Amino acid sequence: MDSLFQAKVQTEAFDFGEEYYTFLDGDRAAGAVASFVGRVREINDDQDIKTLELEHYPGMTEKVMLEVLNEARQRWPLLGARVIHRVGPLKPGENIVLVLTASAHRHAALDSCAFIMDHLKTRATFWKKETTPQGEHWIKGRDSDELARARWDQNQSGKQS
Template sequence: MPIRVQTEDFDLAAELAQLRLGNPKVGAVVSFIGTVRDLSDGSAVAQMELEHYPGMTEKALSAIVAQAKQRWDIFDALVIHRVGPLLPLDQIVLVAVTSAHRGEAFAACEFIIDYLKTEAPFWKKEQTPQGARWVDARVSDETALAKWRQDGEETIRNL
């Protein structure tokens, strides 16, 4: 279960090739890449700084992937999340999932990114012409997460 938090960029083609390597049963590879947008709430973003809690972040990401593996029949998942200063158009996050069939891979990939956006301990600070500001969680991210919650389920943060 590859989980990486890093400052350096990643190569999508190389990462996906490595994820599929040696498993002839893989029939589906689904990936999601998140990038830095140059507009947030109508203000230009010159730079975004991502911070995390080392050790805790990797543990949270591992728990999210483990939960996806329990829910769907997937072979593997990869999560790479960048930290540090990033510019508009830079890649922030890669989530990739392999499985025998596309339905399982799509669902698991969407689940992982929805949980990552709300449950993983990352903090974003944007630099705009009006000054620096911390980015709050979006209501749409919480709404996306709600569809995955099961009765009595604890958040990843509490596991």
């Protein structure tokens, strides 16, 4: 992958504006840039969240993230895609994940951004532990995430059904 297709895992907070403006680094071919920022919720499953701690499998996580970007690149005419995913302890309101995609046209940028996020939720090796007033517990995968990913598999041409 070239420098416009990047995936990284980090503990540090990211600055959305800085990431957005450096994403294409002056490239003017992109007519559309789509973005997604995932944040720590204050309440999950009717429980107050004190912290959300994310762990990952170093090396494997980045590999899977790059595979997802490459799959998106094969399905849509992308000019670039970037994913930043944080690990470590996070508080409600903090950013967890950033996905940026760029293409000449909006549909490719928007669809590929959703595709990347849907696949990261189910394929990337992250484990999440919530701390609530009732204690700590690991978060299980959601059926809704699997369904979101499956819709992309139904139509390999890039458009969701």
